[in-house]
Amino acid sequence: MTTPAAVIMDAAAYTQAVEDALKASAAYYAGGTSALDDDAYDRLVRGIAAWEAEHPDQVLPDSPTGKVASGAVEGDVPHTVAMLSLDNVFLPEELTAWTASLARRVGHEVERFSVEPKLDGLAVAARYDSGRLRQLITRGDGTAGENVSHAIGTIEGLPDELAEPVTVEVRGEVLMTTAQFEHANEVRAAHGGQPFANPRGAAAGTLRAKERAYTVPMTFFGYGLLLPDTETALAARLGELAHSELMAQAAAYGVNTTATTAVPGITADTAEQVLARVQEIAALRAELPFGIDGIVIKADLAADQQTAGSGSRAPRWAIAYKLPAVEKTTRLLEVEWNVGRTGIIAPRAVLEPVEIDGATITYATLHNPADITRRDLRLGDHVMVHRAGDVIPRIEAPVAHLRTGDEQPITFPEACPRCGAGIDTSEQRWRCANGRNCHLVAALSYAAGRDQLDIEGLGHTRVVQLVDAGLVADLADLFTLTREQLMSLERMGATSTDNLLAAIAGAKGQPLSRVLCALGVRGTGRSMSRRIARQFATMENICAADAESMQQVEGIGIEKAPSIVAELAELVPLIDKLAAAGVNMTEPGATAPTSSDGDTGDGNTERAGGPLAGMTVVVTGAMAGPLEKLSRNQMNELIEQAGGRSSSSVSKKTTLVVAGDGAGSKRAKAEDLGIRLATPDEFAALVADYLN
């Protein structure tokens, strides 16, 4: 996939784009603190190139196009041979076009290519003198680089001494592996520094930093070997060697190369073989312990390289096959805390949606609270998000240099977000004190709640006691609890035991809508449970309903219906157990759909009749008289049992508003619209048959 270009409309926009690119590039090469991610930068440069192609006479001298590394710090150590960049291709066709043009250039088909991963770090030249590492130089602008010899000794894979006392220059990439990057940010945070946004920036910043109070390791991979002094016999011999042979020689000297990785450099004889290897490396990318941003294809033989030659920016005998960006900058909006099966409480980042390699990313893993602290993440932070292959996206680090000061600390939960119990924070991964029972405790507490089975005396603490004692393993077990069992619990006297038993026995008579609600099926809250119960009248009918008949219920669409049906199917054993324990499974006042011939009808509610048939009723203000003790939920149940529809807002569709003391705007609106009003007492009289 080719990165689309930024669109530049006029000369002023062009000048601005060049300025922006240079600024980003300078920050990028200096210490990995660019305001743009690579994808955004590449888009900008492509836009600049497109505009320049249309206006060749107006190209600015400091334009980043055609240069090795515009904006990079100019060093003062000249390179023996220029350290160039690489040209890019993005598609298989572009690669075959390149091999064809290379064949024209060298006068015959190239018969041997080397294919290597394109390591995502920064290029350095390491000069060895009689086998000892003397000098380390950055790429700089390609002709001269910076002396970064202070970093000698901190780079794994770049030995202080070679296996042979040769005088050579090894070229390659310095990078941080994922583990080194995480370690570096930890050390940095411990020293009060801001985290690096990604491994590449961390390597760039670390390599150039001179007097740091701490050192953090990096890794080197060699991909070039040359001789500063071309007069020696060694020079003559190395000069004849193919790239692949030079790499074997570098490894023999003791330098780290890609040969030690899961994606070693190989040679290929044809463009097809090259492409096959490109696919292989791309497929392995997500699992590599270091970042790659493409695959480098080189003419392997020295003679072919010499004939092809080099341009001022890149060699003509090599090309980079770029892979899609796996990193983008976005914002951290929120952190959610989810409780897993075993009670592990895991944070998850909610992101401003960002597209990475064709997928829209809205969540990323955060592992554990210590991980958040260690990375110094804050709400509102710009964050570097990484996503490769099917691996769950992760936040690499905050982009600390983009902070505005408005970022907020991330608050950690003080109680289990699912069941409300305490949290065991003794390990890195936090865990609900109820552990594996968390879901059961949460499910039972919910089922016993006021709007479900309304079992008084069965609060959270008691539920935990019952679960811990192993007396209940599911909802149905509540209904077979014995007096002895309850008495055996701590702080359970005779009175509270009897009260609880009575409350449980009373709950058996709750209407179907509440029993259904107590099951906690996703998408079936209080009012939806009532609608389902009225539609089907019995639990048997509900469980027999397929997705299509489930959709007859108002508010259940094609998406929700199948998941409700599937969840209910899983609950059948529990439902049977509840029924066997004597729990009511019918909805008072509702009649089942007539037959099973497919005609589910639409008038179920009307058929049920009742004084409120066909009416939409809104309740507002304080209830009084016989209705005084009823919660809003109970009022709504009453309305529906009496054949009406309950609603919470007044509109033209409303037929009756029950307005008690303190009724405000809803009453006023009803009066405006000329809707019939009733006092709580008048309404109680209307539905007297349904009050118990």
Ligand SMILES: NC(=O)c1ccc[n+]([C@@H]2O[C@H](COP(=O)([O-])OP(=O)(O)OC[C@H]3O[C@@H](n4cnc5c(N)ncnc54)[C@H](O)[C@@H]3O)[C@@H](O)[C@H]2O)c1
């Ligand atoms: N975010 C920003 O603000 C910003 C600014 C400037 C540049 N950039 C990024 O930098 C890249 C362009 O920079 P570039 O010219 O430094 O280099 P490049 O990454 O496109 O290609 C050349 C480099 O590849 C490296 N390389 C890795 N493996 C290699 C191998 N096996 N053989 C040979 N070389 C290998 C070498 O360091 C070489 O210098 C773009 O991807 C761009 O997005 C980003």
Ligand SMILES: [Zn+2]
């Ligand atoms: Zn819990």
